[in-house]
Each structure stands twice: as C-alpha cells, then as structure tokens.
Amino acid sequence: MSSLNRKKITEYQPQKIEKKWQKEWEKKKLFQARGPGKRARKKFYPLIEFPYPSGDGLHVGHPRPYIGMDIIARKRRMEGFDVLFPIGWDAFGLPTENYAVKTGVHPKVVTKKNTDTFRRQIQSLGISFDWSREINTTDPAYYKWTQWIFLKFFEQGLAYKSKMPINWCPSCKIGLANEEAIGGICERCEGFTEKREKEQWMLEITKYADRLDRDLDTVDYLPKIIAQQRNWIGRSEGALISFTIENALKQNVGEIEVFTTRPDTLFGATYLVLAPEHKALEKYRHEITNFPEVGSYALLGQKKDERERTDTSREKTGVEMKGLKATNPATGEHIPLFVADYVLFQYGTGSIMAVPAHDERDFEFAKKFNLPVRNVVNPYFEHPDARRKGQREKKKKIILVVEYQGKYLSIHWKPELGGRLFLGGTVEEGEENKKTALRELKEETGYIDAEIEEVAEEKFFYDYYAYSKEKAFSAEISFLYAHLKSLKKIEPTLEEKERGNFTVEWVLPEVAKKEILNPPHQRAYEIFIGKGVYVGGGFLSNSGRFDGLSTEEGGKKIMALVGGKTKTIYKLRDWVFSRQRYWGEPIPLVFCEHCAERMKNKEVRNKDLTKGEQRNPGWIPLREKDLPLKLPEVKNFKPTNDGQSPLSSIKKWREVKCPQCGGKAIRETDTMPNWAGSSWYFLRYTDPKNKKEFASKKALSYFTPVDWYNGGMEHTTLHVLYSRFWHKFLYDLKLVPTLEPYLKRTSHGLILAEGGVKMSKSKGNVVNPDAIVGRLGADTLRAYEMFMGPFDQAIAWNEESVAGVRRFLERVWKLSLLSKKTKPSKDLERLLHQTIKKVSEDIEDMKFNTAMSAFMILSNALEKEEVISQEIVLIFLRLLSPFVPHIAEELAHRLGEKTSLQKLPWPKFDSKKLVQKDATIAVQVNGKVRATITLPSSLSPKEVQKRALLLPQIKKWMEGKTVKKVIFVPGKVLNLLSFEEVLPKR
C-alpha cells in the first residue's frame, strides 16, 4: 500500500450517496423501457418472479434474484438494449386472507400496507426496475383480464366443472389448500383432514401435455428444470389392449381395455385388475356373483385418502370379481378379474393386465392371492468384452445356488477370473441340468449330500469373453437351487487350470448380494434369495410362436396379433381451478336453471352455444362489458360452515340476472387460485395501462417473449408449467405472438440463516435487509449477496463476511479518489482486460461470485501501484456499476464523469492486450511438478526444454536419467519422462 494513506480523502458513507443516486435515476427515467417506437431497438426482457407481499416484509433472501437479474439488466442497457425490467405484486392469496380473518382488517387494506413496505424496501436497494409499469394482481383493472382469459378457456371448452376431492378439516369446518394440509394435517388446528367431494372448476391442461413436453426442446431452460417438468408431465408410451369379458354362462358381455407399456409380456398376463372407481364395476354388477363383497371393497378403497392409498409399504389388498372371466387375447386363456386399490383410476384406463413374472406389484399381489406366475422374458446381457472378439461359441451352462444352514455356497475366484460367484458349470452333450449341477458341485467342492429343490423357469442369455480360454461364448444359463443336507464330502476332482484359483466359501445372503457382481450370478441371487422379479428386456419365452424374439420386436408382433393400439399417456392431471375463498379473482360465471332447462329440451341449437356452454349446461359467462366482476365488500372473510366460499353468504351478490335470458341466476361463488394472476402477468407488463386489451399486439410483438426468466425451483412444476399452458392457449387464439413465454429460465438458491437453517419469523432468525442497508449500505448488501457463493446454490448468511465486502468497497472508494491521470503499466492494462473478459462472461453465466473475486483481484493490484491510473479506474467503475451502482456512479462523478454509467457503453476487452509476454510453466519430471520457470511465451518447445534442464531443481531430479519422452503444453506444462522410472504398467 503505497499512496492510500498519504492524503486525507472523504469517507465512504453510503447513506449519503445511495438515496441521492436513486433519485437521480428516477428523475432521468433511466430504467423506463421505451417500447415500440419510430426507431426500433434491440429489446431485452429480463424477468424475476413478482413477489407476494407478505406482512413480514422483505428478508435478505428476496433480493438475491433481483440483484442477479439487475446486474444482467444493467449490463444489457450499457450494451445498447431497450430493457424492460418490470416489477409488480402477486397479491391475492391465503396469508393475507388469514390475517384478515383474524383481525377483521380488509385484505385490500393489508395488501396496500404490505406492498408499500415491499416497495420502499426494494427501492432502497437500487434495483433498476421500471416502476412506471408496476402491476398488482388484486387491482380490478388487472384482474379484469385474468377473468377475461378465463372466459376464453370457458368459451373454448377447456374449463369444466367436475367433482373433485378437497382437503376438509372437520374441526375447523373449512376446505384447505393442499399447502395447508400437508401430510393430511390441518395447518390451523393440527387435526386430521379428510377428503370431501366438491364440484370444482377445472382447466384442461392435459390437452396441452404433449406440447408442454415436446416444446421443452425449443427453450433454453436449465437441464434440471427441463428434467423436473418432463418428470411431472410424465409422458409414457404404451399400448391399449382389449380383453373380452365373459360371464358365468360363458356369454360375451363386453370388453375391458388396459394400458400397458409392456405388450411384449402379454403371454404372461394371468389376471386383470381394475381400480375401485372403474365403471365396469357398475356395468357388470349383475354378472358379478359376489358383488356385495366387491362393491364394499371398492367403496372403501375410494374413501381412503391418498396418503393411505399410495403408501407402497402397505400390503396389497383386493377382491376377485367372481362370475367374470377375461380372455387373454394372445393365449385365449380365461383369466380372473380383481378389483384392487393398487391400481389407480386416474392413470391410463384405470385397469391393468397383471404380469406377475415381470412386474413387482403384480408379483406381490399374485403371491398373496396365489395366482399363477408365468415367466415370458428371459434376460439377455452382452458383456462389452464379447463385442469385438470374433465368433461366439454357443454353450449351455448352469448356475447352482446351494444353501446350508442359512448360508450360501460361493466359489470365490481370483478377481481376473470373475471374483465371487455361485457355483457354475457347463452342461455336457446330452446331460440333464440337474445332473450337471450335482456333478459340478462334487467336482469343484467335493460336497455330495445335496438335493435339487428348484429349477427356475427363467433362463439367462449371456454373451461374454472367457480370458482363460481366450474365446467368446454365447451361453444359455439355467438356474438351479439345492439344499445341502450335510457337509459330507469327497476329494474334489479339479482340472489343472482350476487348481488354486478359487476358494470355497459359505456366505451370508448380504455378502452374496453385495459381492456377487457377475450379471447371471446376480440374477441367480434375485431368483432364489432376493425374490426379485425380472423387469428388464431380453428374449421371449412361453409366448407361442414369438419365442426367441427380442422383447422389442416381439412386442410389436404381439400388438399386431391382438390389434392393440399404441397410446401415449401422461401423469399430469387437470388443474383444479376453484378455491372456496374470498381473496381471489371471482369466477365470472353464473348458473341459470332456466337456460339449463332450455338446453336440455333442445330449445337452443348447439351451434349457438360456445363449447363451454355445451360442456357445462346452464353455466353462462358474463359479458365482456361487465368485466371486471369486482369482489364485493364484506365484513366476514371466513368460509361458511359447509366449506363454501365466504362469497356464497352474500345474497345480494349471489343472486343475479342471467346475462343470457335475463332470468334468475346464481353466481359462481368460488374464486380463482393464486396461480391465475401469475399465469400471464409478464404479458401485462408490456402494456400495463391498456384498458381495451390485456396488452396491445404491438407491445406484445415488440417485447415478448421474455428473454430471461429467473425464479425459484419450487415454481418449476406449477407456476412455470401453468403459465406455459396459458401462453400456448393464448397463442392458439392468436392473442400472443410466440409459442413459448420464456426463452430462458434459470434459478437461484435460497439464502438461509446463519447455521444453515431456513429463515423464519417463528425461529426469530430473519435478517432484514433494512438493517444491512442502514448500517453498511445497499451496495454492500448487493455485493455480498453476489459474492457469498454460487447463485444457484442455497447458502447461509454470514455477518462477518458481509463486513469483508464492505471493506472491499472502502478500498475501491479510496483508490478511486487517489487515482491520477497517468498511463497505466502494461501489466495492469493486461489485468484490466482479463477482468473485462472474465466479468463479461461470468455475468452471462450468473457466476457473480467469481466476477466479484475478479474485481477484488483488480483492486488489489491497483492498490499496489505507485500511482493509480484514473483511466483504469474509470473502466473498473463501469464494470462495477451493475453490481454496486451507487458507489460506482458517485466515484465516477467525483472523477469528473458527467454521464450516468448506465448510459456509457459496457467495456470491451482487446484480445491483443490479453496476450502475456511471459508464461510461467510448470516443469514436471515423470508427471510430478518439480519446478516452475517463467519464459517468453514465444519460445519453441525445444528451447523451453533446454532451459528447464538447466534449472537446479530439475538437474537434481534428472540426475543419471535420460529424457525419453517430452510432453509440452504451451504456456502450462513441460513434462519430462525419463526411461528408468516410467516402466510399462503391464
């Protein structure tokens, strides 16, 4: 530190400068997006998830994504983009409503108060949001359009009413959202909740499942986000196969269709299973001879709550549907039907063909009900070594598992001969498998008192290479199981090459499981000890004329034989769109008895009705001119005792005139879920004050799609998927110009409290940004949040490290003010250009932590200079400005810069200035670094080697050795390999 203390300079006082610059930016409207105009510019639309303004105010976790995107937005402005970086409030929702229930204060009032707090807090951080476009989902001028879009869904027949279970708390007498009833426990009273059926509005997102999955190929989302969405959508390709049903009199009474992904196993289907909700139960009730039993089981199964029903550890239950038989279309066999709750009604056709030999759940069920298990797939495994080693000789082999007093016989070969195995052997010409097994047992171990107890139906096809015989084999392996009655033995008769190469051991099942790794031997463990069914592919057997075909080819042929249809299905379910709450968008529909009646009597022609009206007879949408349908003022926000929305108790609001016929009608009293307003908010930002449309075509085609959307991983499967769905729907109606709403999606990690636990009010460990800003300044908070660790990783707050970042800013402050108008040194100039490159790249990759470290390296180097170059400092400040905009502006201003840094171009690096004249090279001897040497980077490898050999360190290590081989990586490594030490490995 040369000069920093020589002169008195003013102190860094963020409190004095931050407000000033925020006002300045506001006054100059620096952050307002221009929008479509005469001179079109490149636009950039970064987006953060708009916050839910909770009563607790901001905690330090909130700003992390804002700061990250702010850095990107500010960099883009400097790069000349017209940037739309908006903010708003996702203000409908439960916490506010619950607060209102408790205190009686209207949610509107609470929301106002909370948004005011949030706004003040966010503004104190100097995030470059365009506040002129602020939106609020609870503003009627906004939710008018949420309702309008909902009516479009209705009009297109994608909204429908359906009976769906809700979480019901019997003691609170209230319907709960899923997030209030986690694990079936009521959040309020901690009692058990139950499922109750209720008519709810649904949005048919499943219609878009295919496109929501497929179009993920067209967007730039983080791979883990794509994976999670795909997983959630759960696309699965399979087949529909029909089974004809016969009654007790052998009359054909109909068909049942099943969905399967394994048509190749059809010959192994030994029974059918229907979900308790399956409509065939009702259809065949008179044919089912034990219907009382079947019916009551089904009823019980339906009543069980999901938690209980999907508990996989629970034993399988079910009841046979006596009197009915299904015909396996492949075998012609008559097989029984069961109703069992392990089959889900919502997935596939709600009915399955059970193949116990190749499905774990079916196997478990078959064991319990003593149903036949028929092996139809023999595993096949090709060892990689077998692949390029010539002709494979065919042979038959056996694997014998021998049990004695709970332990299993293991032949423990030397590692290169296979390691731990069971007993194996080759079947000789004309020999029976059992005989082979006992013979091999006797020859290799000497044991003679064994009895074969089981021969597996399953065979294993194994292609491998035997190093001992230097030959590739294609083996068909049979599995046998024997019990050893006594340890009586004779002298083994070993072949020469076997002798001394293995030991005979008795091992516990755990050891066998862990240490036996050869595929067919592993399978032998599963068959006899682990009792695991084979679910993989291979070759068909017990499948008539398809025997020997691969599962893939056989599956296709079997499909053709039985007339199966290929079918793609999804795990994704339709979206329950009703909430029995007050604080949400009212659903703008009314129910008109009279209109329903007229439709029933065909007094109205279908073509005069929208698809929604046809699908939901009697439900009439409000006219567009009557939107928004405003929430009525009420005093009581509690849901009714029977779980209806509080709105249902307001008679005046509920009873209306039908917009269709003018008669008496009743309003829908449910409101929309939280996700509604956030499903399209990014569109509104483009034209937030528009009264005629949700946004003008012009604004939409200029600003959308969102270029970069950053948000939490927790919103991957709901919010992001929902909004993609809405967007695609709007696209189909030609209301938005692009297929996808977001080009790029990234995510940030949580900020945890010190100690690594989640911040929460109840734990009292919440860090309020106000405190940090007040004490250390917004720039310190910003810089620390970017420096603390990788942006996408959860990380704990650390008060001491915050102070370290503040020290860094103080140093920047000092060195900037001490800078002089001198020419920078070459080294420093190079470092500057390295920093420009590093920071520019790191911002794009959201590696803000390493960008910060590059800043620190540059400032450390500047401090060491005799005279600090102002030229460099001014560029440094420009680079810093997206991260710490206030201090950067202030310092640049003090150094005479008249223009705001946001208006100056983003610095570019000059690759010529990056080139280093000298390079430090690590000199290795036989792969170990023994010295480093700094040489002009232009030297030839020969020259470098010559100079390296002169180094004393290297001389020492090369003494008495000759250089055999040299590996040279320019600018990095010179590796000298000497003859004596590098011996051939084998």
Add this chain to the structure above:
RNA sequence: GCCGGGAUGGCGGAAUCGGUAGACGCACACGACUCAAAAUCGUGCGGAGUAAUCCAUGAGAGUUCAAUUCUCUCUCCCGGCACCA
C-alpha cells in the same frame, strides 16, 4: 424405488475441451502504527516433517506421461417424483 444435483483447508468457495489443487473472501496467528484498544497496513495460514520430501479434492478401482476434472463400483447429503402399469 426412480429422476436430478452434490461431497475440495477451520469456514464460504475457486480451478472441470485432463495440465502448477486451494483463486477471492472470512476466521485465525504474528508484526507495524498506538500509552492502549479498535480501525488500518504488512506477513503467514491444507496435513506430517528440522529439512529434503511425502501425503491430501467422500471411499475403492480403472484409463493416462498427467485425474478435483473422464469411466466403473460404493457411501453419505440435498432437491423432485413416487403402487404412474
């Protein structure tokens, strides 16, 4: 169970088209300044060893002149899904 991601000093973390492991910061220790303390500045800081040197990126194997980085097996942790046929 399945699908993702991860494991590096006392701590947060750098370095992954294989090429000097530990950048940058925190904490800590010592020194300077000070009557003293704080602040600031300087030096040191993975482990063992006086040193030469050796050992070290969750564990074990492999490929390579060279592995935190690639391959395989395993352990643990985090996130998501879960009787999805």
